[in-house]
Amino acid sequence: MSIIESKAKQLRRHVLRMAEVVGQGYVGQGLGIADLLAVLYFDELKYDPNRLDWPDRDRFLLSIGHYSIGLYAALAEAGIIPIAELDTYGRDGSRLEMSGTEKICPGLEITGGSLGHGLSQAVGMAMGLRLDQRPARVFNLLSDGECQEGSTWEAAMCAAHYRLDNLFAFIDCNNQQADGPPKQIMNIEPIDQKWQAFGWDTQRVNGNDIRAITDAIARARGTTGQPHAIVLDTLMGKGVRIFEEREKNHFIRVESSEWQQALAQLEENQ
16 A cells, blocks of 8 residues: 555545544545545645745645545644544534634635635636746645536636646546536536636546546646646545445435444455
């Protein structure tokens, strides 16, 4: 198991630990996106956990605020927040709200949600960094459901027009949103072709394959003059069979007897 794979598994352990405290949460999303977060925080992003306002840091923008359970796991493992604080997830007065808030939790660059606005903020940051002639990059995670929002495509068009090659968008396609699969709510496919048509350097990979993610980012780094879109096909609940197999797992309520089963299934996967 590589270092990044080991980190991804540890992030999944943290997600289960946080959700067990409150008995519910956006567990499927946290498990599904752990591989990307491990790649970014332990291989790709340039940041200083002791200086979160470092002007030349790479920015990670979580547009999908309810995925915060996964981001908190990464922030804790990266030394930005205490690991012990994960036990406060979702509790009254905690800095770790179910939908993360900028300036309350260290390491959050924006308040994610209402959905559909993260990419617009990412475009603004990328333009500002260019004007300041800084080498920092902006990485934005958004959802397949957000691709149903008009503001996402306005931002996409703007980024391509200004050739923002310091901007990376990751589109998590887990085939699930609050009311069901996107193809039933408002079909977005072929989503990779849409991003390409808007002028983005575009790839589509298995979002639970760490090598595929790292290779895609490396390829994107070598392409100039265009913003970069990496569409990630992920599995909700990845690594825990009882969550992978749930028909509806946008928000999971878990019986107390299921947590040990979930952890055991995670540990079975090497």
